Amino acid sequence: MSRNKQEEDPRINGIKTKIRVVxxxxxxxxxxxxxxxxxxxxxxxxxxxxxxxxxxxxxxISVVAGIEARxxxxxxxxxxxxxxxxxxxxxxxxxxxETIFEEYELEYGNDxxxxxxGAVEAGDRALVVDDLIATGGTLCAAINLLERxxxxxxxxxxxxxxxxxxxxxxxKGKPLCMLVEYR
Amino acid sequence: MINMCKxxxxxxxCVYYSGVEKALITALINYRSVSKxxxxxxxxxxxxxxxxxxxxxVSSYHLCLPPPPPVLRHRLICQSLPPIRxxxxxxxxxxxxxxxxxVSRESEMxxxxxxDGQDPxxxxxASSIRVIxxxxxxxxxxxxxxxxxxxxxxxxxxxxxxxxxxxxxxISVVAGVEARxxxxxxxxxxxxxxxxxxxxxxxxxxxKVISEEYSLEYGTDxxxxxxGAVEPGERAIIIDDLIATGGTLAAAIRLLERxxxxxxxxxxxxxxxxxxxxxxxGEAPLFxxxxxxxx
Numbered sequence: 001m002s003r004n005k006q007e008e009d010p011r012i013n014g015i016k017t018k019i020r021v022v023x024x025x026x027x028x029x030x031x032x033x034x035x036x037x038x039x040x041x042x043x044x045x046x047x048x049x050x051x052x053x054x055x056x057x058x059x060x061i062s063v064v065a066g067i068e069a070r071x072x073x074x075x076x077x078x079x080x081x082x083x084x085x086x087x088x089x090x091x092x093x094x095x096x097x098e099t100i101f102e103e104y105e106l107e108y109g110n111d112x113x114x115x116x117x118g119a120v121e122a123g124d125r126a127l128v129v130d131d132l133i134a135t136g137g138t139l140c141a142a143i144n145l146l147e148r149x150x151x152x153x154x155x156x157x158x159x160x161x162x163x164x165x166x167x168x169x170x171x172k173g174k175p176l177c178m179l180v181e182y183r
Numbered sequence: 184m185i186n187m188c189k190x191x192x193x194x195x196x197c198v199y200y201s202g203v204e205k206a207l208i209t210a211l212i213n214y215r216s217v218s219k220x221x222x223x224x225x226x227x228x229x230x231x232x233x234x235x236x237x238x239x240x241v242s243s244y245h246l247c248l249p250p251p252p253p254v255l256r257h258r259l260i261c262q263s264l265p266p267i268r269x270x271x272x273x274x275x276x277x278x279x280x281x282x283x284x285x286v287s288r289e290s291e292m293x294x295x296x297x298x299d300g301q302d303p304x305x306x307x308x309a310s311s312i313r314v315i316x317x318x319x320x321x322x323x324x325x326x327x328x329x330x331x332x333x334x335x336x337x338x339x340x341x342x343x344x345x346x347x348x349x350x351x352x353x354i355s356v357v358a359g360v361e362a363r364x365x366x367x368x369x370x371x372x373x374x375x376x377x378x379x380x381x382x383x384x385x386x387x388x389x390x391k392v393i394s395e396e397y398s399l400e401y402g403t404d405x406x407x408x409x410x411g412a413v414e415p416g417e418r419a420i421i422i423d424d425l426i427a428t429g430g431t432l433a434a435a436i437r438l439l440e441r442x443x444x445x446x447x448x449x450x451x452x453x454x455x456x457x458x459x460x461x462x463x464x465g466e467a468p469l470f471x472x473x474x475x476x477x478x
Contacts, residue, residue, distance in 0.1 A: 020390065022389040032389045040378040042372070045369070046373055072362060073365050076366050076367075077369055079335075083335055085332060086332040086338065096318040096319070097315055097327060097329075
């Protein structure tokens, strides 16, 4: 398996056609991949979740970590279906309890991702979920956070990959599963 | 008993106790008063040692006080899941508050809930919610649902209760308010076959949006929804983790009603009833699982 993509599955095309591309958002030159239109189609949304659940249900995953905010749309349904706990990874000052954080780079400056202390235990097998992987900075921060508390990151799962931004190479060797590529 | 009027004989004459002397003598007899005097005088004593440290000394003294009593966790709403009637508002008398004084009584509560014919899943859901004092600012008791999400059974039960309530009711839209509404809304939408519509803070949604302003304690904020996400005549529920003042939910209701959607119900895991959020919802009913004291 050189590429973890569900190439043969007929549901993929249905999902791909539902993704709306919005030009010049949030700034000029960016072709924004809008997944809200997938959520408006109950079949496409269900197929998206089913594809991930089928992949992970027998992998003994105990934690699904979702990255704020669009990771919250896909992570919980996957977690519920595979019997894993859901751990939100959030922007600074959103989580009320004691947190640990990991910094990552933006185009200009840095940002932070936080996780509650005690949410994940050493030995947990974790899946990291987000709607899209671009440069991979956020996912890399998420992997770092989970590994710092002793969890094993099994895979990263995204609906969309922007392969030209080479985010896959920033995942510390962890595999990436995505459904749709946008070139 | 000391004669408070007479002190001693001084050079053969009676000298009476002054007022201050009487007070001091009374205080010396009374142990509590002694400690109060010491309590009162102690900071001043230390101040005389270092006048600049008065404030920090008083503060550190307060830190020596015993910790506050345990927070009353949750009063449970036990409901027999009445059918949805439109338009209707849940009558306060239909709510039965189930006192919940300690997490360890969960199994007792479940048994009692079952006896009353109430949903036995509610006590476990309530006890899985963590209360964080003084977040985001002093005086607020923050209801943290992230601990519920770590309990796979409690999270599943939460979703199941909502799904059982809304399945087969012709609901085509589940609207969830950013960001914790995104955690509960999609699983419900998927299970009942409805679309999920995210309602977001400004400038997050990439397409054309409509927005609605609402009041905060200081100032205002906005929530936005994509144009075309919903159509006139659709039946919607609005999901959030918690209702406090009701400002956000009321804005969500207005947004949806502006485009011709019918709000069947608002659904939250937690209500802070002292903040009267329910009153802001107009005709829209509110369904909740757990109530909690605001502060």
